[in-house]
Amino acid sequence: MASPNPIIDVRQVTKRFELKDQTIHALAETNLSISKGEFVCLIGASGCGKSTLLRIIAGFETPTSGEALMWGKAVSAPDPTRGMVFQDYALFPWLSVRENIAFGPNARGLPRTTVKDTVDRFIELVGLTKFANAYPHQLSGGMKQRVAIARVLANDAEVVLMDEPFGALDAMTRERLQDELLEIWQRTGLTVVFVTHSIEEAIFLSDRIVVMSPGPGRIESDNPLALSRPRDVSSPEFNEIRRVLGAKLHSHHGKKAA
Amino acid sequence: MTVIDTGALPESASGKKPDSLWTRLKPLTLSLIVPALLLAFWQVATSLRWTRLIPKPYDVAEMMVDFAVGGIVDDAFSATLHIHLLASMGRVYGGFLLAAAVALPIGLMIGRIPAVRMLLDPFLQIMRPIPVTAWLPLSMILFGLGPRSAFALVFLGAFYPILLNTIFGVRSVDPKLFEAASMLGCTGNAQFFKVVLPAALPSIFTGLRLGLGLAWFVIVVGEMTGVPQGLGAVIMDARTLSRTELVICGMIVIGIAGYISDRIVVMIGNRLLAWSPQHNG
Numbered sequence: 074m075a076s077p078n079p080i081i082d083v084r085q086v087t088k089r090f091e092l093k094d095q096t097i098h099a100l101a102e103t104n105l106s107i108s109k110g111e112f113v114c115l116i117g118a119s120g121c122g123k124s125t126l127l128r129i130i131a132g133f134e135t136p137t138s139g140e141a142l143m144w145g146k147a148v149s150a151p152d153p154t155r156g157m158v159f160q161d162y163a164l165f166p167w168l169s170v171r172e173n174i175a176f177g178p179n180a181r182g183l184p185r186t187t188v189k190d191t192v193d194r195f196i197e198l199v200g201l202t203k204f205a206n207a208y209p210h211q212l213s214g215g216m217k218q219r220v221a222i223a224r225v226l227a228n229d230a231e232v233v234l235m236d237e238p239f240g241a242l243d244a245m246t247r248e249r250l251q252d253e254l255l256e257i258w259q260r261t262g263l264t265v266v267f268v269t270h271s272i273e274e275a276i277f278l279s280d281r282i283v284v285m286s287p288g289p290g291r292i293e294s295d296n297p298l299a300l301s302r303p304r305d306v307s308s309p310e311f312n313e314i315r316r317v318l319g320a321k322l323h324s325h326h327g328k329k330a331a
Numbered sequence: 332m333t334v335i336d337t338g339a340l341p342e343s344a345s346g347k348k349p350d351s352l353w354t355r356l357k358p359l360t361l362s363l364i365v366p367a368l369l370l371a372f373w374q375v376a377t378s379l380r381w382t383r384l385i386p387k388p389y390d391v392a393e394m395m396v397d398f399a400v401g402g403i404v405d406d407a408f409s410a411t412l413h414i415h416l417l418a419s420m421g422r423v424y425g426g427f428l429l430a431a432a433v434a435l436p437i438g439l440m441i442g443r444i445p446a447v448r449m450l451l452d453p454f455l456q457i458m459r460p461i462p463v464t465a466w467l468p469l470s471m472i473l474f475g476l477g478p479r480s481a482f483a484l485v486f487l488g489a490f491y492p493i494l495l496n497t498i499f500g501v502r503s504v505d506p507k508l509f510e511a512a513s514m515l516g517c518t519g520n521a522q523f524f525k526v527v528l529p530a531a532l533p534s535i536f537t538g539l540r541l542g543l544g545l546a547w548f549v550i551v552v553g554e555m556t557g558v559p560q561g562l563g564a565v566i567m568d569a570r571t572l573s574r575t576e577l578v579i580c581g582m583i584v585i586g587i588a589g590y591i592s593d594r595i596v597v598m599i600g601n602r603l604l605a606w607s608p609q610h611n612g
């Protein structure tokens with residue numbers, strides 16, 4: 074993974090949250106370098122710092138020490154080049170699907186006709202043309218998450234950071250969105266950092282699975298997947314990887330409990 | 332993908348059968364039961380002379396006709412309804428608009444700027460429990476006997492609900508929306524107009540609705556300050572003259588005017604806040 078020119082480079086990052094009566098050591102020294110076009114999953118027990126790491130890359134949190142770089146430049150604030158997809162969608166409820174997707178391009182002051190073309194393209198990409206004028210409360214969870222994905226893509230994100238984006242969806246919707254996400258990723262050459270706690274989801278999606286463990290949060294192992302695409306969840310290879318990764322994840326739990 | 336699958340919005344796409352006559356008449360019928368019972372009780376109580384001080388419904392109805400178009404009693408109050416109604420409406424809407432014009436910016440600032448909050452919030456919290464009636468003497472000293480005093484009291488009545496709901500709306504914006512806006516490139520002051528204001532709109536709207544309701548609520552107190560015209564003035568004068576049927580007419584007109592003005596506000600709100608699932612009342 075040691076790419077000479079990574080798009081994202083997390084260097085010796087640590088994170089402590091100072092609360093009134095205690096300090097939470099969310100991340101011990103963490104290094105992670107991601108190449109352009111990679112699909113990386115972060116997986117691990119809850120509380121092991123996955124969201125914190127993702128939010129540091131996004132620019133929502135500043136590291137206590139170390140730094141996160143994008144194309145070699147330190148991340149200091151959120152930026153449209155790093156789009157975030159939240160588990161609970163975080164759509165603007167007062168804007169229609171079309172207006173939600175247009176929010177970023179408008180905020181950046183792009184010309185009206187450019188915005189319209191862009192929005193049309195991405196509404197179509199995520200299959201919501203018929204719902205362009207619906208408001209978020211009229212949409213199902215899967216549709217909301219499509220809007221959330223479309224709005225970061227329409228805003229020229231190079232890196233899409235996804236924090237358990239499909240965690241709240243039913244199994245069928247989730248599988249459909251996984252397929253759609255892979256298709257978009259393969260078509261566009263995006264870089265995706267995807268947090269999940271489902272081993273199957275991670276193996277189905279990623280080029281690389283980063284296993285994290287808690288107390289304090291850290292990267293336990295970094296596992297490239299040499300599995301051809303499209304992947305078959307019922308294949309022996311898939312199951313073998315699931316077995317190995319499952320063992321890795323559980324050994325950390327064991328260590329923590331001991 | 333379950334909520335909508337027809338391409339139209341849910342309300343129109345739900346495929347409901349056309350409403351039967353009863354489903355359409357049910358709300359109206361139910362809403363008339365309590366007033367009808369009250370009217371019947373009133374009629375019985377006055378015909379059986381349980382009280383001699385309350386006029387019969389028929390006398391009130393007659394008075395109302397005279398108050399509106401004249402031709403029955405033909406005194407100073409005949410056919411003056413519109414004059415008093417317009418005078419009261421002027422004070423209600425004037426005081427309300429002024430209250431909104433002051434409460435909205437202050438509420439937005441208290442909600443968003445910690446220094447302003449520290450400066451104003453304790454003071455306003457102490458002022459707030461003082462009822463409008465308690466302000467009456469001071470208001471008459473400050474603004475004199477007359478319309479200005481009435482205006483000031485309506486202002487006070489409408490001010491706090493607008494202020495408090497604006498503060499609440501501004502402070503309860505989902506923090507995730509600020510993160511979403513900033514990763515999409517909308518930062519700093521632009522977030523105020525693109526995120527805070529629209530997100531707070533339902534609360535602000537609730538505040539305006541409550542404020543307008545309270546403006547009608549306090550109009551009688553406001554017009555106790557010796558104004559010559561207005562529904563409150565009619566009620567006070569009629570009381571002095573022991574014309575209880577006219578007092579009741581004034582009450583009914585205030586109730587109906589307040590109700591109509593509330594329905595109009597709600598209709599505007601439903602249109603403006605079509606995106607908000609809570610606002611389809």
Ligand SMILES: Nc1ncnc2c1ncn2[C@@H]1O[C@H](COP(=O)(O)OP(=O)(O)O)[C@@H](O)[C@H]1O
Pocket residue numbers: 090092097098099117118119120121122123124125126290
């Ligand atoms: N804003 C915060 N303030 C205080 N503690 C936090 C904050 N965010 C996360 N933490 C703590 O940091 C640790 C890691 O959290 P998180 O990154 O959310 O884990 P994960 O996403 O893997 O479940 C947890 O113990 C959590 O309670």
Ligand SMILES: [Mg+2]
Pocket residue numbers: 123124125236
């Ligand atoms: Mg998390």
